[in-house]
Amino acid sequence: MQSSRDEGSDSGKEALLLKIHDFRRAPDCTTKRRQILTRRLHHYMVSYSLKAKDGTEIVLREPKPNDAKQLMMFINPIIREPMSGLLFTSPMTLKAEEAWLEAMLEQIRKRSIVLLILEIEGRIVGTCSVQRRMWKEKHRAQIGIALSRCARGRGIGEVMMRMTVALARRRMPGLELIDLATYSYNTRALALYRKLGFKSVGCLPHGVKEGHRYYDDVFMVIRTDDLVDTN
Ligand SMILES: CC(C)(COP(=O)(O)OP(=O)(O)OC[C@H]1O[C@@H](n2cnc3c(N)ncnc32)[C@H](O)[C@@H]1OP(=O)(O)O)[C@@H](O)C(=O)NCCC(=O)NCCS
Numbered sequence: 001m002q003s004s005r006d007e008g009s010d011s012g013k014e015a016l017l018l019k020i021h022d023f024r025r026a027p028d029c030t031t032k033r034r035q036i037l038t039r040r041l042h043h044y045m046v047s048y049s050l051k052a053k054d055g056t057e058i059v060l061r062e063p064k065p066n067d068a069k070q071l072m073m074f075i076n077p078i079i080r081e082p083m084s085g086l087l088f089t090s091p092m093t094l095k096a097e098e099a100w101l102e103a104m105l106e107q108i109r110k111r112s113i114v115l116l117i118l119e120i121e122g123r124i125v126g127t128c129s130v131q132r133r134m135w136k137e138k139h140r141a142q143i144g145i146a147l148s149r150c151a152r153g154r155g156i157g158e159v160m161m162r163m164t165v166a167l168a169r170r171r172m173p174g175l176e177l178i179d180l181a182t183y184s185y186n187t188r189a190l191a192l193y194r195k196l197g198f199k200s201v202g203c204l205p206h207g208v209k210e211g212h213r214y215y216d217d218v219f220m221v222i223r224t225d226d227l228v229d230t231n
Pocket of ligand 1: 078084085086145146147148151152153154155156157158181182183186187188189191192195
């Protein structure tokens with residue numbers, strides 16, 4: 001996998017990114033200035049152009065403030081799938097998605113989350129996030145991933161998780177453990193996590209109910225050093 005552009009790797013650019021975020025959110029920032037800053041923000045945020053195992057050209061990039069509609073169109077069909085692997089029961093409204101994205105951008109700015117979006121042929125078809133815990137659990141972060149049906153089964157999940165963790169390690173010094181929770185029926189997710197080296201550390205029996213059937217909520221963890229850095 002080759003990266004064609006990575007604007008976020010040195011600390012000078014990272015600091016500039018933070019400043020742009022701050023200017024953009026200032027109450028006295030005019031619409032015109034906000035547009036200019038947003039364009040600059042796009043330039044400095046991380047974006048990788050890669051080829052998946054099967055040759056598919058993919059882009060992994062950070063979110064932009066105007067991604068909400070596309071993100072909603074990506075997540076809703078997954079939510080509607082039976083045994084989706086996700087917690088949600090009902091589709092997102094545009095308003096909810098906009099609020100979620102704004103919160104994500106703020107957390108990205110604060111370095112408490114990294115979020116990479118997967119694009120194939122200009123369409124958002126996946127997301128992967130690493131969210132840092134707080135205070136006495138600051139050495140830990142939780143990873144979450146979802147791909148549209150069309151992007152599954154091509155090894156893209158593995159690439160996304162590796163790249164997202166690599167970015168999190170750069171942005172979040174002191175990160176030692178990555179954990180996750182998944183439902184026991186989600187055999188594909190479990191296979192991916194095991195392949196990456198995640199170990200099961202327990203489960204909550206009957207932690208999730210799909211219709212009338214119960215499944216376990218499985219907890220897994222990996223040390224960040226045990227995941228090979230692809231950057
Ligand atoms: C779970 C998910 C992220 C996996 O990503 P992916 O790119 O589809 O994963 P891959 O194609 O690389 O498959 C991972 C492994 O699972 C195996 N696998 C594929 N389908 C499988 C299945 N139905 N049952 C068991 N294993 C399966 C593959 O063989 C592969 O291992 P390999 O590379 O050694 O052959 C993705 O399918 C997805 O987003 N699903 C919907 C949302 C979801 O479940 N998110 C996770 C919530 S915890």
